[in-house]
Amino acid sequence: MIGSELDAAGVREPSLREAYRKCREINAQHGKTFFAATRLLAPSQRPAVHALYGFARRADDILDDFDDSRGNELRAEQLQKFSTQLYDSLGEGKPCGDDPTLTAVVDTARKYDIGWDLFDDFLGSMRMDLTVTDYPDRAALERYMYGSAEVIGLQLLPILGTVGSREDAAPHAAALGKAFQLTNFLRDVDEDLRRGRVYLPADELAAHGVDRDVLSWCQANRRTDVRVRSALAEQHAVARAVYTQAWPGIEKLDPASRPCVVVALKLYSEILDRIEEIDFEIFSQRATVGKVRRLTVAGAGVARAWGARLRHGSR
Template identity: 75%
Template sequence: MIKIELDAAGVRDPELRDAYRQCRTINAQHGKTFYLATRLLAPRQRPAVHALYGFARFADDILDDLADTATVEQRAERLQQLSTRLFHCLVDKESCEGDPILTAVVHTARTYDIGWDLFDDFLASMRMDLTVTDYPDRQALERYMYGSAEVIGLQMLPVLGTVGPREEAAPYAAALGKAFQLTNFLRDVDEDLTRGRVYLPADELAAHGVDRELLTWCQANGRIEPRVRAALAEQHAITRQVYQQARPGIAALAPPSRPCVAAALTLYSDILSRIEAIDFEIFGRRATVGKPRRLVVAAAGIGKAWGQRMRSRGA
């Protein structure tokens, strides 16, 4: 399958093909829901999506996987080194030899004209995670999410293609990236607390009498507290609204890409529904979408994707 994808994408160089293979492996291992959705894309599109995911994951691993072995200063230096190397490879057109993830993502950026500014904004938000552990209000959280989530949607847009000007589809792509991340924030409150972070606006929590201390109590006792449930329900409703803002953007995409994005939206929305179904008991358990449901969504998407490809070929 990977050979078919790389051939379809016109990737011939052996070193570059190996770089894309490594990114695909990273996506398959760490982003199962996202990876499943990518199977609905045309083969020629998939390597680029895997490269973008691989780069984002690589930066994220510097933050979290090295947390127990490297200081904040050391991780900040690693992120800066990554940023500098990417800039030199992408903008100054220096060689990325010896770094397969950068090799793949730089090739993708050049192929699809993805600007350096989107990578720079992403890395700026990653640096925030080194020192920022709480967000006083939604405005502060929005600033973080622009770089950590919205730019991912904007990076994906040229790979997916649009039926009109890209700038008209951009707000929807950004909103979908934000919706996915807000879903993760709700699902991962317990895990994020363990890492010392709270990705929910402090003032909106405080309106329900909730603070970090109460969240920590819930974590320690493995159960929800009524005030926390009410606060999470409010965040849940806000996230639903963001999905509704993003949904019309599917029609702005090139038809062959629509089944993939629709499936991703459905699967992440299902995570949100699962959080509600367990009555926000997110401490000590993880809200997940079962494999049967994922397969049902994927099967429906495969049928639509094939139909779109056949229509595109016949046009």
């Protein structure tokens, strides 16, 4: 299957094909919902999407490596090395070394004319994770999310294609990236707290009488305090509103790409449904969309994807 995708994408060189294969493996292993949606794209589009996922995952893994006392110092060194290799290759055509995620994403960036500034903004937010553990207000969190989530939507736009200008579709693509990340923030409060991070605006939590100590109490007792439930419900509503901003952008995409984005949007928004269904008890269970439901939604998307390709032609 991956061989036919690479053939369709015009990837012929053996080492480059292997780099794309590795990115696909990373996506399949770590991004099950995203990977399922990607299967609805035309074969020629899939390798580039896998490359972007593999690149982002590689940067994220650097942040989670090194548990010793020099952890942050080593993370910073590795992230800087990663950044330097990327820019040396994008800007000066130097080899990417033995990192397949860089090899694949540089090829993708060149093929689809994805601006280096989007990668710079992404890596800037990754650097924030080395030192920033709390966000005092919504504006501070928004600055982080632009680089860590919104630019992902913007990077995908040239791969997905648009029916009008890319600029017209860009705000909706950015909103979709933000909506996905806000969903993750809500689902992963417990996990992020274990890593010493809180990705919710401190002033908005404080309005409900919630601070890091209260969240830590919830974690220790595996239950959601009533104040925390109220605060999470407010954040839940914020995430829902961002999905509303993202939806109109689907009609601005190439028709053949729409089924993929619809499936991704539906499955991710259903994580919010699960959070609400468990009454925000996120410290004792993980809100997930079951495999059967993922397959059902993806199956319906397959029919739409094939219909779109027949009507408009596949790439």
